[in-house]
Amino acid sequence: MASHGTRKPTFTEGMLMQRRTFLKLLGAATGLGVGHFSPLGQALAEEANAGHFFVCIHASGGWDVTLWADPRNEKLGLVSPASTENTDTGVIRRWVDAPLDGDTRTFALVKPAGSNIVFGPGIGELGDMASRLTVVNGLAMNTVSHPDGTAFSATGRHLVGGRVPGSSIDTLFANEFGLTQTFPLVSVQFPSSYVGDNLDRRAVPLTIGSVGTLSRTLTRSTLYDSDAERDKVTALLGKQARELAAESAYPDVMQGMALQYDALRAMLGGKLQDVFSVGGLQKAQPQFNYKARFASGTAVNMAFAIEAMKRNVVRCVSFAQGGFDTHNANYKTQALVQQDLFDAVAQFVRTLDETPHPTLRGKKLADTTHILVMSDFCRTPQINTGGGRDHYPNNSALVISPRFKGNFVFGKSDKEQLLPAHAKRFADGDRAIAPPDLLATMLSAVSVNPRKYLRDGEVVPELLKV
Amino acid sequence: MRALAATTFVYTALVACGPPSVVHPESAPALSAASRVAMDTAPKEDLRLVPPEAYMRSYLQWFGALAPADVQKRAKGADGNQLFDSWDDYLSAMGFPDYRNDLPRAQQTNAIMVATFERLAIALCDRAVEHDLKSLPVTPMAERAVFAFENQEPMTEAAFAPRFDVLHRTFLGYPATLAPGPVSRSHIYYGLFSEVVAARQKSKAKARFTPTEAAWAAVCYGLARHPETHLY
Numbered sequence: 094m095a096s097h098g099t100r101k102p103t104f105t106e107g108m109l110m111q112r113r114t115f116l117k118l119l120g121a122a123t124g125l126g127v128g129h130f131s132p133l134g135q136a137l138a139e140e141a142n143a144g145h146f147f148v149c150i151h152a153s154g155g156w157d158v159t160l161w162a163d164p165r166n167e168k169l170g171l172v173s174p175a176s177t178e179n180t181d182t183g184v185i186r187r188w189v190d191a192p193l194d195g196d197t198r199t200f201a202l203v204k205p206a207g208s209n210i211v212f213g214p215g216i217g218e219l220g221d222m223a224s225r226l227t228v229v230n231g232l233a234m235n236t237v238s239h240p241d242g243t244a245f246s247a248t249g250r251h252l253v254g255g256r257v258p259g260s261s262i263d264t265l266f267a268n269e270f271g272l273t274q275t276f277p278l279v280s281v282q283f284p285s286s287y288v289g290d291n292l293d294r295r296a297v298p299l300t301i302g303s304v305g306t307l308s309r310t311l312t313r314s315t316l317y318d319s320d321a322e323r324d325k326v327t328a329l330l331g332k333q334a335r336e337l338a339a340e341s342a343y344p345d346v347m348q349g350m351a352l353q354y355d356a357l358r359a360m361l362g363g364k365l366q367d368v369f370s371v372g373g374l375q376k377a378q379p380q381f382n383y384k385a386r387f388a389s390g391t392a393v394n395m396a397f398a399i400e401a402m403k404r405n406v407v408r409c410v411s412f413a414q415g416g417f418d419t420h421n422a423n424y425k426t427q428a429l430v431q432q433d434l435f436d437a438v439a440q441f442v443r444t445l446d447e448t449p450h451p452t453l454r455g456k457k458l459a460d461t462t463h464i465l466v467m468s469d470f471c472r473t474p475q476i477n478t479g480g481g482r483d484h485y486p487n488n489s490a491l492v493i494s495p496r497f498k499g500n501f502v503f504g505k506s507d508k509e510q511l512l513p514a515h516a517k518r519f520a521d522g523d524r525a526i527a528p529p530d531l532l533a534t535m536l537s538a539v540s541v542n543p544r545k546y547l548r549d550g551e552v553v554p555e556l557l558k559v
Numbered sequence: 560m561r562a563l564a565a566t567t568f569v570y571t572a573l574v575a576c577g578p579p580s581v582v583h584p585e586s587a588p589a590l591s592a593a594s595r596v597a598m599d600t601a602p603k604e605d606l607r608l609v610p611p612e613a614y615m616r617s618y619l620q621w622f623g624a625l626a627p628a629d630v631q632k633r634a635k636g637a638d639g640n641q642l643f644d645s646w647d648d649y650l651s652a653m654g655f656p657d658y659r660n661d662l663p664r665a666q667q668t669n670a671i672m673v674a675t676f677e678r679l680a681i682a683l684c685d686r687a688v689e690h691d692l693k694s695l696p697v698t699p700m701a702e703r704a705v706f707a708f709e710n711q712e713p714m715t716e717a718a719f720a721p722r723f724d725v726l727h728r729t730f731l732g733y734p735a736t737l738a739p740g741p742v743s744r745s746h747i748y749y750g751l752f753s754e755v756v757a758a759r760q761k762s763k764a765k766a767r768f769t770p771t772e773a774a775w776a777a778v779c780y781g782l783a784r785h786p787e788t789h790l791y
Contacts, residue, residue: 153660239661240661243661255663257663276670279671282651282657282660282662284661284662286663287666287667294667295670297667297668297669297670298669299669299670299671299672300651300652300654300662300665300669300671301651301652301671302647302648302650302651302652302657303651305648306648306649306651306652306671307671309644309648309649310648310649310652310671310674310675310678311674312641312644312678313641313678313681314640314641314642314681314685316640316765316766316767317640317642317681317685317766317767317768317773317776318681318685318768318773318776318777319758319762319764319766321758322755322758322773322777323677323681323777323780325751325754325755325777326751326777326780326781326784327677329747329748329751329781330781330784330785330786333740333747333785333786334786336739336740336741337739337740337786337787340739340740341606342601343604343605343606345605346605346606346607346667346668346790347606347786347790349667349668350668350673350786350789350790353668353669353670353672353673354673356670356673357670357673357674357677360670360674361674413660415660
């Protein structure tokens with residue numbers, strides 16, 4: 094648990110205060126005879142959720158859950174655990190040898206002090222923050238295709254043909270809470286999608302290949318044209334777009350473009366380009382490990398997220414880290430890829446703990462930031478002939494949120510085949526938890542009615558703090 | 560009674576065995592109009608984003624039909640003025656798909672895409688002013704990339720209109736006089752032109768362009784970034 098100093102509330106106190114305010118507001122709404130998702134309840138909830146931030150991270154390629162969230166260190170059924178034969182163990186700090194088969198060693202399970210969660214060694218430094226973590230295991234993916242698994246994890250819908258039929262969770266957060274921000278949603282190689290009629294055009298993900306693109310895209314030379322001239326042109330184009338929208342039978346797209354011209358004026362007026370250059374971010378947030386073998390880009394993205402949240406110019410930041418698709422001998426680095434990612438997440442959470450909230454006095458960013466870490470699917474329990482693991486229709490996910498129960502694991506996979514097992518009785522019967530359920534729960538945690546956006550999925554109250 | 564039955568039988572037999580009745584075709588009378596409505600020519604689909612490949616191909620064409628690497632080199636220039644970085648910096652923001660990461664092409668514009676279009680359009684127009692209007696000896700009309708007309712100072716609205724039409728046809732593909740909107744588009748852009756000229760004449764800041772050159776650049780990137788350039 095992070096300390097916030099002597100005179101300020103601790104993280105837990107902050108959470109309780111915030112939750113108290115939130116419950117008070119919801120209680121008032123209920124007392125007035127309005128439902129949790131009624132317009133009045135919604136308005137009160139919006140107030141309670143003001144100033145919240147969202148960070149979505151995609152472990153791109155499909156991670157091996159047996160090395161972190163759903164650890165396996167015994168040969169049982171199909172399961173061949175990671176071992177000294179197939180893993181570079183020297184660089185894995187939490188790897189402690191345990192007997193497996195003759196000279197071959199596997200890892201000892203990792204259970205940090207005070208933790209209810211048992212991890213694999215890939216969890217890295219994040220294992221020390223178990224009290225903050227909500228782990229969801231046995232997510233039923235029903236796919237082993239990268240694009241489909243990615244879309245399912247991010248939107249709760251499988252692909253229809255090659256098309257993503259739903260909006261991704263980051264877009265939904267941006268639509269609900271980010272429309273007035275300069276950057277409602279910055280998406281760095283995250284599988285963000287914007288689909289549907291009930292969304293505002295300002296929530297269209299700002300998709301970029303790297304954070305550096307943001308800075309370069311906003312850089313303007315002043316030798317040829319002046320800021321005032323460019324601003325005049327942008328204002329004129331916004332007006333043109335509005336006039337064209339007024340004459341159009343389908344004005345949405347034109348109106349959206351008018352809003353985007355306005356947003357551009359705000360971005361350029363904010364002089365953010367120097368702050369968001371890679372060099373500028375590294376200087377401003379030196380605590381991240383920019384030399385991590387697999388997470389150097391992740392470190393820059395996290396530094397960007399912190400700086401953008403500090404300035405209150407963003408609502409949601411989503412990004413991806415690659416390196417998890419280890420079919421062959423590259424499986425040797427799977428544990429390291431995980432360790433790099435989770436070390437970065439741990440540093441991110443520590444930074445959130447220390448960074449004051451830009452608008453809520455006495456709060457830290459950690460008090461209002463919700464983090465989701467997910468992947469395409471998991472990898473096979475058996476090692477293939479190439480020494481790696483292939484795609485498997487099970488998955489795990491990680492949530493770090495002030496509204497979710499910490500130190501908590503929900504869902505499970507079966508012991509011998511690593512397939513999703515029944516987690517509880519849902520409205521449609523006993524079944525495993527699936528991505529739509531997790532996404533619905535995340536929306537519900539910030540008082541958004543999941544049915545407004547999601548076709549499937551049931552809120553899992555067990556995951557939420559009471 | 561018997562006579563009646565016999566008569567009925569004979570009559571029935573005659574009718575049943577007689578020649579078939581013939582209906583002669585004739586034209587139906589014209590229906591009278593109940594009301595008149597105009598034909599609905601409104602598009603039944605919302606505007607779509609021009610695919611990034613099509614935009615980039617157009618951009619290369621506006622730049623003088625050069626190869627992408629040549630455009631990048633010419634747009635960057637050798638003066639280090641940050642008019643352009645590299646195509647790699649813009650591809651994701653322009654909406655290109657990323658098959659390495661299974662990311663589909665962008666279907667909608669967004670604010671960063673609009674910022675990228677601005678950056679690209681400014682690079683195009685500033686370099687075009689240098690090439691077409693500023694270079695010495697004067698670039699022959701046939702070799703001009705964008706400004707295929709002679710500049711004139713001072714620029715009256717009457718003189719502006721045909722020149723603006725050249726740019727309008729280049730970037731938007733149709734005559735300026737047909738542009739929708741309550742006010743003539745040429746008049747709107749002449750307003751922009753005049754404001755830039757007036758501001759430059761007042762300003763003491765060091766600049767590469769004369770007031771009219773800067774104004775033409777502004778009009779140029781006001782069209783190269785126009786919503787109609789990016790949506791169809």
